Amino acid sequence: MPHPLASDAMDDVARSAYDTLGDLANGYPANHFALQQVLNVLQEHGARRLLEVGVGQGNAIPVLASAGIEMSGMDIKDELVAVSRERIQEYGRPADAVCWGDIGDATTYPSLRRKADFDALLALGILPHAQQELATLQNMRALLRPGGTAFVECRNALFSLFTFNRYSADFILDSLLFDAPAEARDAVREFLEPRLRMDLPPASVGHATYHNPLEVPALFRAAGFTDIVIRPFHYHVAPPVLEGQLGEVFRDGSLALENEPSGWRGLFLCSAFLVQATRPTQEVPA
Ligand SMILES: C[S@@+](CC[C@H](N)C(=O)[O-])C[C@H]1O[C@@H](n2cnc3c(N)ncnc32)[C@H](O)[C@@H]1O
Numbered sequence: 001m002p003h004p005l006a007s008d009a010m011d012d013v014a015r016s017a018y019d020t021l022g023d024l025a026n027g028y029p030a031n032h033f034a035l036q037q038v039l040n041v042l043q044e045h046g047a048r049r050l051l052e053v054g055v056g057q058g059n060a061i062p063v064l065a066s067a068g069i070e071m072s073g074m075d076i077k078d079e080l081v082a083v084s085r086e087r088i089q090e091y092g093r094p095a096d097a098v099c100w101g102d103i104g105d106a107t108t109y110p111s112l113r114r115k116a117d118f119d120a121l122l123a124l125g126i127l128p129h130a131q132q133e134l135a136t137l138q139n140m141r142a143l144l145r146p147g148g149t150a151f152v153e154c155r156n157a158l159f160s161l162f163t164f165n166r167y168s169a170d171f172i173l174d175s176l177l178f179d180a181p182a183e184a185r186d187a188v189r190e191f192l193e194p195r196l197r198m199d200l201p202p203a204s205v206g207h208a209t210y211h212n213p214l215e216v217p218a219l220f221r222a223a224g225f226t227d228i229v230i231r232p233f234h235y236h237v238a239p240p241v242l243e244g245q246l247g248e249v250f251r252d253g254s255l256a257l258e259n260e261p262s263g264w265r266g267l268f269l270c271s272a273f274l275v276q277a278t279r280p281t282q283e284v285p286a
Contacts, residue, residue, distance in 0.1 A: 028251065030234035031124060033258045034274055035063050037231050038122060038151050041276060042069060047119035051112070051143055053103045054126045058084035064122075065091035072118070073098040074109060104132055106139045116143050121150045128155045128208035137223035144279040150225065152275045156232065157210035159271045164239045165200040167210075169193065175212070197241050213273050225277035232266025232273040233258065240271075 042050070048070050052060055055073030057080060065071050071093060073084050078100060085095040101109030103126060121140055130136040140150050160171035169192045177185055211219075217228040237253030238246055246253075257269065266273070 028234070028254070030272065031059065032063065033233040034124065034151075034153065034231075034272070035060055037233065037274060038120075039064065039067050039069075041149065041151075042120055043067075045119070045149060047149065049118050050120040050122060051118045053121060053123040053140060053143075055084045055098060056080050056125075058087035058098075060122065060124070061087050061091060065093070069120075071097065072112075074101040074103070074112065076100070076102045103139050104130060104136050106142065112143060117145045118143055119145060119148050121148070123150070124153045127152050127211070130209075133209070133219065134223055137220060137225070141224050141277075141279050146279055146281045146283070148279050150275075150277050150279070151231075152220075152277065154211040154213070154216060154273055154275060155208055156267070156270055156273050157212040158214070158267050159236075159269070160210070162236065162239055162268050163200075164195075164241065165197040167201070168196055169198065200241060213267055216275060220275055220277045224279070224283065226280045227276075227278040229276040230267075230273050231276055232270035234271045235266065235269050236271065237269075 041047075042064075048068075049072070050064060050069050051072045051074065052064075053074050055061070055075050058073065061071050061073070061084065065088075071088060071091065073081075073088065075081050075084065075098070081098055081100050084098040088097050089095055099109060099112060101112065103109075103123070106113060121144055123140060127133060127136065137150075137152070140152065144150060157171060157175065160167040162168075169189065172192065173185055173189060177188060180188075213230045213232070216230070220228050235254045235257035236250075237257060238250055243250045257265070
């Protein structure tokens with residue numbers, strides 16, 4: 001029985017991996033749509049060995065390992081390294097396939113650096129919190145074999161135009177109109193504030209960096225990557241403020257968009273995207 005969220009558009013490998021996801025009735029399976037895209041590319045490239053940076057509790061391990069990917073992991077939290085070590089052994093991998101390390105500091109994972117032969121690298125929830133994003137991306141690139149591919153999750157700054165909350169005001173004033181005359185900015189602020197949910201999201205929401213998918217390729221190129229592809233995921237069929245009002249219509253409508261990504265709409269309707277980026281086979285010395 002295929003997983004109810006598995007789409008006909010998926011290839012067999014992705015679908016069988018997806019069937020291992022179990023009950024996803026609670027919560028939105030955003031990361032699983034990201035993994036579905038990763039799996040399709042891995043299969044296209046014939047990739048086998050993948051390192052997940054920020055492996056956490058190893059939630060991606062069952063999905064990727066069931067599709068035949070040889071998984072390794074790294075995390076900055078000892079307790080999560082321990083959990084993922086347990087989990088990875090269930091898929092025939094040794095416990096030391098998961099190690100401790102800080103991707104911001106390449107001296108902390110010498111054994112991985114010595115190998116640096118991964119076909120692919122996955123990083124979910126790392127770049128939005130990285131202190132030094134260029135160094136973090138350079139460290140990721142160095143762990144790939146030449147020709148290997150990284151998949152790095154970013155929070156989508158353009159989604160702010162669809163949230164109709166204080167993030168929309170910030171994006172319009174600080175990113176679109178940052179150099180406009182003060183009088184124009186003040187007029188726009190006055191126009192926007194009564195029309196937007198300026199109380200949302202609550203101040204308690206932690207800080208993360210949002211990236212503009214139209215600009216982020218330059219950052220990845222500066223870190224030495226090439227062949228950059230933006231892959232939006234986590235669609236919203238309506239602004240998040242309407243989720244409670246719409247209930248199942250919100251969830252089902254969003255899932256339907258996810259299964260049939262149109263390309264450009266994801267740049268505005270998705271709260272996140274993966275950057276797919278390749279370590280060049282021939283690197284130009286810095
Ligand atoms: C948002 S969680 C994602 C966990 C897992 N990948 C998942 O999708 O369920 C981010 C993970 O990255 C780890 N992490 C954060 N900063 C890191 C760093 N500099 N180096 C390695 N791991 C890091 C955290 O401990 C956490 O487990």
